[in-house]
Amino acid sequence: xxxxxxxxxILVGQIVNFAILFFILKLLIYKPFLNLLKTRREKIExxxxxxxxxxxxxGELRELKDKxxxxxxxxKKEVLLKAQEEAKKRSEESAKKAEEExxxxxxxxxxxxxxxxEKEKEATKKQTIENAFILTEKLLKESIDDKKAKEISxxxxxxxxA
Amino acid sequence: MKTxxxxxxxxxxxxxxxxxxxxxxxxxxxxxxxxLGKKITYLPAIIKKAEMIYNKEKKAKLYLSHKFDNAEIxxxxxxxxxxxxxxxxxxxxxxxxxxxxxxxDILIKASLKDTLIKLKNKIYGYN
Numbered sequence: 001x002x003x004x005x006x007x008x009x010i011l012v013g014q015i016v017n018f019a020i021l022f023f024i025l026k027l028l029i030y031k032p033f034l035n036l037l038k039t040r041r042e043k044i045e046x047x048x049x050x051x052x053x054x055x056x057x058x059g060e061l062r063e064l065k066d067k068x069x070x071x072x073x074x075x076k077k078e079v080l081l082k083a084q085e086e087a088k089k090r091s092e093e094s095a096k097k098a099e100e101e102x103x104x105x106x107x108x109x110x111x112x113x114x115x116x117x118e119k120e121k122e123a124t125k126k127q128t129i130e131n132a133f134i135l136t137e138k139l140l141k142e143s144i145d146d147k148k149a150k151e152i153s154x155x156x157x158x159x160x161x162a
Numbered sequence: 163m164k165t166x167x168x169x170x171x172x173x174x175x176x177x178x179x180x181x182x183x184x185x186x187x188x189x190x191x192x193x194x195x196x197x198l199g200k201k202i203t204y205l206p207a208i209i210k211k212a213e214m215i216y217n218k219e220k221k222a223k224l225y226l227s228h229k230f231d232n233a234e235i236x237x238x239x240x241x242x243x244x245x246x247x248x249x250x251x252x253x254x255x256x257x258x259x260x261x262x263x264x265x266x267d268i269l270i271k272a273s274l275k276d277t278l279i280k281l282k283n284k285i286y287g288y289n
Contacts, residue, residue, distance in 0.1 A: 145228070157272065
């Protein structure tokens with residue numbers, strides 16, 4: 001069995017070589033590789049975390065957006081309602097003003113009509129009085145003779161005191 | 163002194179003297195002539211002016227509505243209004259009845275026309 005003999009020296013040499021090689025590989029390749037893997041895993045985990053965080057923030061933003069949209073809708077409704085109320089108020093005010101002006105005009109017209117009526121009434125009254133006096137004068141002129149005139153003159157004189 | 167003014171003063175003096183002593187008119191005129199001296203030419207103007215003053219002071223105008231015997235009325239007026247010597251009468255048919263007496267100072271409205279005017283003014287509310 002000369003070909004199958006174990007050469008202890010070679011075996012030990014091989015073992016030592018292997019150990020040295022193992023030690024060198026471990027020191028120079030395995031550890032940096034592990035570190036690299038670790039770093040990469042950490043980065044991936046960090047990325048995943050950030051992604052989850054971003055997802056959360058996105059959700060928050062969506063909620064915020066929805067909230068803002070809801071608020072905007074409410075504000076729009078409120079503004080619209082306010083505008084409608086304002087328009088209604090202005091319309092009512094305009095109608096009220098128009099009504100007041102109409103009433104004032106009517107009152108003025110009524111007053112003017114009354115004034116005209118009063119003036120006509122006054123003129124008629126004046127004319128009636130004038131006619132009555134003209135008639136009275138005419139009647140007196142016709143009915144008073146010299147004798148009567150003398151009596152009246154004496155009567156006036158008796159009432160006068162200097 | 164201006165002539166006109168001088169005549170006016172002399173005529174006023176003559177009027178007052180004659181009013182005070184109407185019986186002594188001869189003496190008054192003699193005194194006046196003596197006082198005037200060379201200005202005797204003013205005498206007609208002085209007498210005329212004195213007459214005007216007399217007419218203004220002593221004359222009154224009586225307006226009547228009808229022509230009737232007014233002697234009684236004139237007498238009563240003279241009794242009532244002292245200082246009126248002469249009354250001129252005139253017809254004014256518009257008075258209707260009664261009279262108006264106009265003196266230097268006053269106007270007396272005592273006619274039916276004036277009564278009617280007064281009544282009309284009262285109706286119109288002018289008084």
